[in-house]
Amino acid sequence: MNVPLAKAVGQPVSRVDGPRKVTGHARYAGEFDVPGMLHAALVLSTVPKGAVAAIDGEAARQVPGVHVLVTHENAPRLPYRRMAQRPQVDAQSGDQLQVFQGPEIHFNGQPVAVVVAETLEQAVHAASLVTVTYEEEEASTTFDIDRGKPPSSGNEKAGRPAETSMGDADAAFAAAPVKVEAIYTQPREHHNAIEPHVTIARWDGDVLTLYDKTQWVDNDRKEIAHVFGIPEESIRVVSPFVGGAFGSALRTWPHVTVAALAAKVAGRPVRVELTRRELYTSVGFRPHTVQRVALGAERDGTLTAIIQEAWGQTSAYEEYAEVTLDPARNTYACPNVRTRYRLIEMNTNSPCPMRGPGVATGLLAHETAMDELAVALGMDPVELRLRNYAEKDQHKDLPWSSKALRECYRIGAERFGWSGRQPEPRSMREDGQLIGFGMATAAYPAHRSEASAEATLFSDGTALIRSAASDMGPGTYTSITQVAADALGLPVEAVRFELGDTDMPFAPVHGGSITLASVGTAVEAACRVLLEDLSNVVRADPDGPFANLSADDLEWRDGGAVRRGGGELVTFETLLRGLRLDRIVGQGDSAPGDESKTYSSCAFGAVFAEVRVDPDLGTVRVHRIVGAYDIGRVVNPKTAHSQCIGGMVGAIGMALLEQAEWDERFGRVMNGNLAEYLVPVCADVRELDALFVESEDRIFNPLGVKGVAELGICGVAPAIGNAVYHATGRRIRDFPILPEKLL
């Protein structure tokens, strides 16, 4: 009976929420059945700038089933209080879009009215009958780098500086014996998660409940509390499952306010679901970014100059900025580095983080430029990267808390068969197709935030863990269950993890790949507290099996306690029943310490890609990708592998397919649907593999983990682009690499 339990952490545990998902029992925000619920349909502006001149809603109001039509003319004024400190998921300067508070139009697709009706069909029909006339003004709809402005102080403070300089990069570049210089373009890209954004809002008197698609229930509550000027305690946000988000559900978008406002006005619960096309204007996107990279090197490949400049797109009402230039500053060792960042205001909805925000974009240019440098030097691309290996974070001037990137290059190259690459472009062929091998470095900074959790052990020997975290797909339900199982000495099946509710202990944003390092450590702490409390109680119980033992004499394992040095295992059930307790609860918190000031933490990887290019038709297919990663301790190799190959799929899109087709005349994305905005389909995904090198980062956090999700998309698109160059001899710097660019 007493077979010791194997540790759950490190095991490829299948998703604990998998059966619920595939059987349809996982309930997503839009699936809550709220009695009396009405449906909303939005009326969106069709001009990019100006003001609403008039709204004629008469016909809409006549539609059977319609309850209310809310516009800026009749909407209650909302206080839109400013937050003392903006959450990092919001734009750091400017003002968020205020719905129905005035006639101003900032972008094409801005909500100008909402119709609420008994059925969705009635609402949609009525919305189509609302006629809006506009006083149009001249809009800024061109991505014009001459209009680039330095980021304002809010973004400077948030680590998005206008200029940085180390050494004298311009002089070093001028003097460099080998150099490359080019412009790289990445278009506007959209998250396009399968689940659309949905909010259901219900008021019970002054108490508001929101069922919302969000990656951060606590902040969702805070935002809406500020918008409506009501206490946070009177709002509850529920979001147990998220059907993919990739960053689009980090912030609280205007439609959430629309739902709450419409429910208030209608006096009934209201559901707002955005259509696919509405998603292109209602939530954010990865901003169109143009970069100039100039690299200078000695003939042996030693970098002497890195200059990288980026122009990113932002909206006219908010200033969203990214860490696009971080990779230029700390991926390689180089004494002379200069960066410049500019933002271009456009009449568009605001951009927002999308998987690997800033970093994936910066690496796209930087790692392509590194490949160009390798070509100019006649050097192997891996060799060039090893030559310039960054032994420390030179921008922060801090040591890495851990870094096994050399190992990533080595085992990645080995698994991929990099040594079989003939360096000459167009030199490898099979079945009439050109074969190309390319590689790039991946890196994504590791962060953690304050988090709390609660652990409850029941007298039936099972445990419940709760934290207001989110799981948009990476496997948080599963990995946290594993962490808790080990911390309590229980099998995974005896532990349940609940998340996504503001009634639960605080959790930070489910973004930036920080969840495991933050919430995981809080869960571990909560379990520890629980066992300490239990230890105190059982040792204080004079009739119990462990009366008067010292804490050190008790060992917790295998679902119970045992006296150190021998003796019977007494199960949790027996202990709690003996104490006449039906449960015992532990609360735990965790927070980063000084390590973030004394170390720089980052997850790393080396990505290798093979493409096949049709020499006449220009079509590119990704034959295989191998990524070798240093993500710290691997809590679940199965979900970590899925995260990495999922990132690769996203990056195939970034490299070859994804682009918003923007029409400057309308200020509008024209291909706002999944038939014409192309993402990879199953047939585009062939062999993808992710390997993990031995690593454990106990400096960064007690669990030793770093973070996976964002890293998975980083470095992959440039590896594909570099492979296309190797296959064809054509360097495409304007992504995505469409067939016409290779004809």
Add this chain to the structure above:
Amino acid sequence: MVPFAYIAVATPEAAIRRTAEGRGAEYVAGGTDMVQLLQEGVRAPLELVDINGIAFDDVSIAIDGIRIGAMARLADVADDPAIRERVPVVSSALQESASPQVRNMATVGGNLLQRTRCLYFRDATTPCNRRVPGSGCPALEGQNRINAILGGSPRCIAAYPGDLAVALVAVDAEVLVAGPTGERTITVENLHRLPGDAPHLETVLEPGDLITAIWIPLAAAGRRSHYLKVRDRTTFEWALASAAVSLGMNGDTILEARVAVGGVATKPWRLRHVEEMLVDRRLDHALARAAGERAADGAEPRGRNAFKVTLLRRTVERALLQIGGLA
């Protein structure tokens, strides 16, 4: 979406009666295109007449040809042994259309009549002469990567998106149409109109006309045939360019030729001048190249779709090489 009545019918007569009355009734079959258009507010019929109950859904072989019921699903037709064997150009065009899910729902009749993917036609907030006659054509100077280089007019350059119709043109297929005044046949080649001054009139069908079947003459089914489709991603995308080739051969010599192309023209497009170049010639690399060179004659590229000129030439060349076993 505008409210509409829904009625399911079981006979062609009932169907025709509803739509011929001119009360804004339209057919719906698999609904894979129609429902999108309703949801996006591109179309607003007052009544939808569901024709799935009409049992014209099989493939049958007669002595002089193959008949495909209009309500047959793309998946079933693609997998039909007779279609695969005799007109591989049709089965591969279907196999490479859409996704398995769509192919299970979509009918061949509906497929022929699917509407353009032009971004401005599909987004009801912008002008479009095809959607709202006289409102203008933003595609001429706009995001026109997927638009046509052949058969356009100053009013419209929307590409006809379908694959099946292109393959059918290459095998001389006809559609059988039942209408208020009786039955008639129309060649697939003549089913669609050029946009000209009236891009909103897409086909020669009249109100009430119901496609009941597709007819492929056996003479054409005796020829060798092949479909090549080029697209950005591996599958689940309409063609950037496609070529349907059907050749009557004697050894390596071409006796009869059909070359139709898709993704590049405002309707399924037959390249008669290319066909003429092929007849009585030996199919070899030089001929394929020469034919490809002429494939885009008369093209009017506009901005972002200019690449289709080169792509079309190479697609036709490649298709000929493949059918000749030379690629």
